[in-house]
Amino acid sequence: MPSLTLDDEILNLQSQINTLKSQLQIQTSNLLGSPSTEQLITSSTTPAAQKQNLLSRSASQHAHNQQCLYRACAGLTAFRARDPDPNAVDNGAILGLRVEIASRAKFLRPYYVLFNRPFPGSNALRVHRHTIPPSIALVGLANRYLPFPKGEGGGKQDLARFARALRREVVRYHHRLGVVADLRKAAGLGKKRGNGGEEEEEGVEREGKLASITAADAEAKQITIEWADGRAGRLVMGDDGEVVKVVAVGDNGRDRDVVRELLGGATRVEDVAKRLVSARGD
């Protein structure tokens, strides 16, 4: 069919165009960011207007590079933003906090907390908007470290401690999610979709003795484990991934043997995952 092949060709060419465009962007930013280009621009004999344009682009590229460097290395960065609401407090000045999250050798979309200063005569901050998932007790943290100023000198705020505590909670949460995913992988189960969401349809054939491993609560601190022979259990994970408690229940009440088999002296959930991998390897 000629029309089909033509459509295919168009699609093909379009994808090529897109690849080339992104290539061009990457090369442009690489060129603009390198110090030798800056020298070339200043020493060249191009018209002044063009030169100015190039220099300003180069400057903004340098600024962006620096921002990226800070973001990649620090993990916690602050920025300024504006509230678009014409009735916003403090003329719409917003302090943003960016929490960088890396998982499986990739940077995820960062989490943001945006503060404003609604209290007259005080520089005290208040969380205005944020993108922290509800599995992290942001309200509790904010009330601990950023209390509202009550009258004269009441409630001292500590943004640095708040930011540290928040980042710690966020990173812990992602590590716990990662450990649950590791456990599933180690047990040869299908990939889990989303955080705390429902699991994907699993393949019919399972290799191991375990039938299902899922996070049972919002914080991913409790893991439900189901064995293929109908036994069910629960593993309680501490804040930092240590095994707090494991209980398994079979047909005849509590089953301690299967727990011993699962743990084998492991004190951390990662060790349980390692054990599962080696058990499958045998």
Place this chain on the structure above:
Amino acid sequence: MSRISVPTTGRLPSSLRVDPSNPAVSKILNRLSRASLLSIAVDWLDENNQSLASPYLHHSESEYDSEDEDDFNPPARSLSALQELYADLQSRKGSKREVIDRITEGDWRHGLSLYQLAMADLQYLYDHPLSQRWTAYRIAPLKPPNPDAEDDSPPVEDKQSLVIPRFHPSTFLNALQSQVPPDVKAHYSFDRHRILPLLILRIFILDSPYNTSLGLRSSAAATTFDTSRTVYIAFPDASPHVFISKPQSLSTSAASTAGGESKSLRTLIVEGVPKALSRPRQRVTLKATGLVTRNFNELLDRRGSQRTNFAGGGWSIYANEKVKESPLDTTLPTPPLSEEDGDVGEAKRRKRVLSVIERKEERERKRARLVAKARFGESGRVDDGKGLERVDIVVEDPFPDIGGTVEDGEAGDAGETWKPYVRFTLHGSHVFAGIRQLVEHGIIDGERMPGWLTGDEGVSVGAVSCGRIRGYKGSGV
């Protein structure tokens, strides 16, 4: 079936059968479409459901025993024959009436179990996702009561708590059952939403002290079923919120008295749910969040487990997961809309032949679109399926000075100010998408529009003071 009915505090068993002649049964079944009816009937015939939804089968051994000549819907001989029959009905066309007759007078003439009715009701909910109005509540932890305090002061919300409430369906159900008064019987059924990350609990409440079929069939059956009600509670995954639907009466005759009763039933549930969610030394309460809507997508967007809960309107650019923002990518971010315009060289060429006025219009249109993007971000699109259908706003600000520009609320504190009582309601299939469209077409000035018109607060009921909705000086958390 037990011969005597003793008042108990137990719940209604799922296997309890309701007589098919009961008006409630036909009402529930009649609401469904033919395709949905057949699909749930096939589900009932599934091997796993036989304990709760077994059909009426022909049991007699001999072939020529008691064939009733007048029976239009003769009972099938076996389950597999019936499964085939329904599969056949699914493949060909026919009337809905035929299927309902087949179910009520043929295969389930001995009654439909409460489990079956619950399935049919939930099927209706999936077919018509906008059929219920949901109110979103937040589960807030309470401070443990002080043992030294003598007075019975109500417990206060623990604002510093770092505990995220956990939810376990069967424990919750047991605890909820103990909250239900003994003269009311309820049937509970949990179901997982097919697409959305939700667990839906259907509560069917019957005003009867008996939990046997006598409670459904007594001489006063008509009245007991009349006062029965259905309430849904939806639990979003990994989110400390609960959505409770408005109770619905099954009968129309009770509509006059339903107002007060359903209100008290609702308060009963709103009071019972936090008690059922609480655990020893860890009490919780429900806090209204000012969001009432029929749309599940909107509820999950603003009260769900994702990043979008406190980043609505223009702030949604921070929550948009599709944007890749890796610090390892050093390409400069491009300003919005530049891609669309720079893309087509032809458009540029065409622009050159436009007259001055047309060019000005073009610029204004682009500017309005940019402003709309700045104010609404990724939210408020007509096709995003997250529409609020009703927003109620009360304006508590003093009337702005005429002559000057729109004044900030604080400017009006000089003595007497005229504060009219202004209350308005926005109606539509997607209220904030409509406002966005008005901004995009330049009818509303997007730059001077107050922030609450973008829906960034995520409430459907709210009061505006100082130009901002809810909360003291900007929302906060």
